[in-house]
Amino acid sequence: MEPAQSTLQPPPPAHLFPPASTTQPASAASEPVNDALARDFPQIAQMSREDMTALLEDDAYFDAFFNTMPEALPMHQAVEQRMRSNIAIAQKNEALRPNLEALRTETANLFGEVNELKARWSHLEAAQADTQKRFSPGAQLNRLRSATSGQEHLSESLVSSFLDGGMDEESFVKQYKDIRKVYHRRAVNLEKWEAGSVVGWGR
Numbered sequence: 001m002e003p004a005q006s007t008l009q010p011p012p013p014a015h016l017f018p019p020a021s022t023t024q025p026a027s028a029a030s031e032p033v034n035d036a037l038a039r040d041f042p043q044i045a046q047m048s049r050e051d052m053t054a055l056l057e058d059d060a061y062f063d064a065f066f067n068t069m070p071e072a073l074p075m076h077q078a079v080e081q082r083m084r085s086n087i088a089i090a091q092k093n094e095a096l097r098p099n100l101e102a103l104r105t106e107t108a109n110l111f112g113e114v115n116e117l118k119a120r121w122s123h124l125e126a127a128q129a130d131t132q133k134r135f136s137p138g139a140q141l142n143r144l145r146s147a148t149s150g151q152e153h154l155s156e157s158l159v160s161s162f163l164d165g166g167m168d169e170e171s172f173v174k175q176y177k178d179i180r181k182v183y184h185r186r187a188v189n190l191e192k193w194e195a196g197s198v199v200g201w202g203r
Contacts, residue, residue: 043069
């Protein structure tokens, strides 16, 4: 009897099965950024997505990158020019400080003087009003009434003194005539004034 034959087949030649490749597909490799931002800023177009990610994740890197771009230089120059202009204005204002301080002091002194003058004016105005009040038509009329009444009382006192024997007849007659003369003149003027006949002096 013949021995049984083996069913195992020998392996195929190794050259028919090349080793698996370890390279990634071209689509998975890093590609340059190509969008509207990259077209406006060509520097970004040269960056890979990994570099762009690093740029967006690091604020210091982001600021350093964009602040050194040619597009940012005019903005920096404008800011620097504005700062220089502000410094010049501040220096000019600082130079004016002594004059402003002197003007402020002078203004404060003048304000104090004005207040003093206002107080003096109020006092003088009150004194003037009091003076004018004493010489007003009404005050003058009252003075004339009082003087007329006083002259009448004086004549009555003179008569009483004569009747009591306090003076001789000659002296009495002379003084009485003088007193009554003044009394009648005042009484006539008082009557005219009260009647509104005195020109320039209303009742």
